[in-house]
Amino acid sequence: MRLLSPNVLEILFIAIALALAALIGWRVELTRARGGKILAFVTLFIVPILAVGLGFSEHMQRAESTQFCLSCHVMHDFGQSLHVDDPSYIPARHFQNNLVPREHACYTCHTDYTMFGTAHAKLRGLRHLYVQYLSTPPAPAEIKLYTPFNNRECLHCHLGMRVFEEQPKHNKTPEMMRQIVSNQISCMTSKCHDTVHDVGTLKDATFWKGAP
Amino acid sequence: MAEPVAGLRAGAIEKRIRMAALLVCLGLLVLLLTLVRIHPLAFVAFTVIGCPLVLAGIVLFLYSVVSHSPQV
Numbered sequence A: 001m002r003l004l005s006p007n008v009l010e011i012l013f014i015a016i017a018l019a020l021a022a023l024i025g026w027r028v029e030l031t032r033a034r035g036g037k038i039l040a041f042v043t044l045f046i047v048p049i050l051a052v053g054l055g056f057s058e059h060m061q062r063a064e065s066t067q068f069c070l071s072c073h074v075m076h077d078f079g080q081s082l083h084v085d086d087p088s089y090i091p092a093r094h095f096q097n098n099l100v101p102r103e104h105a106c107y108t109c110h111t112d113y114t115m116f117g118t119a120h121a122k123l124r125g126l127r128h129l130y131v132q133y134l135s136t137p138p139a140p141a142e143i144k145l146y147t148p149f150n151n152r153e154c155l156h157c158h159l160g161m162r163v164f165e166e167q168p169k170h171n172k173t174p175e176m177m178r179q180i181v182s183n184q185i186s187c188m189t190s191k192c193h194d195t196v197h198d199v200g201t202l203k204d205a206t207f208w209k210g211a212p
Numbered sequence B: 001m002a003e004p005v006a007g008l009r010a011g012a013i014e015k016r017i018r019m020a021a022l023l024v025c026l027g028l029l030v031l032l033l034t035l036v037r038i039h040p041l042a043f044v045a046f047t048v049i050g051c052p053l054v055l056a057g058i059v060l061f062l063y064s065v066v067s068h069s070p071q072v
Helices: A008-026 A028-032 A034-062 A073-083 A090-096 A102-109 A117-134 A151-158 A176-181 A199-204 B002-034 B040-066
Strands: none
Touching (some): A008 A034, A008 B002, A028 A034, A028 B002, A034 B002, A034 B040, A073 A199, A117 B040, B002 B040
């Protein structure tokens, strides 16, 4: 686990809130005066609510980071698979070529691009937390997706791309593009892009040294 | 007799406010500490320890304010 360079303004705000609350606790007689009452209301009601809101927002953003996902030991091999020196590994190819933001590499593909997709992904994260700390996590190679990967998650970026839509392999039949878009043909399991994380094969893989 | 009673009540209110401030302080301290590292347990500590402490402090403060109703 690496120390994070914190969002200074948020840290500063919470530190000031802490100092103000400590002042009210230490010099509670200040609240006898009108100004002290207002200060206590701001310090013990408005500012803590804002601090909790800021903290929650910050934690939600952090939950989308690659560092957060890979901080559990069981995810280590999946992190390694992003560095495999083989373009047939789809996540590695995306990660190494900046086709997904490296700091949000996991979340970019493993969130559903639906109305409540981001909330749903975070709820699933809570279940992962339960399994990690209160149950027995499976071996990395045994970890499977809850549901087959939906083309929608790929098409969120690829749909409309010229290299994708004009790719002859995506247009073998006149119907093929429509079938890809409607998820009738899977990008992953139709023997096209079927090398994904494949953590079971990592021991024989070579790794790209260029990634940070 | 009215003044000592009012003084006692004010003392009780100040005690509650001090307690509320302590709870808020502890909660904010946990909040600060959870922001030091990116880790799922930091998020758990934030939601399970930090937030309840801050919210308990806020509730206690509000209670101390509304319980201080002037005698008619």
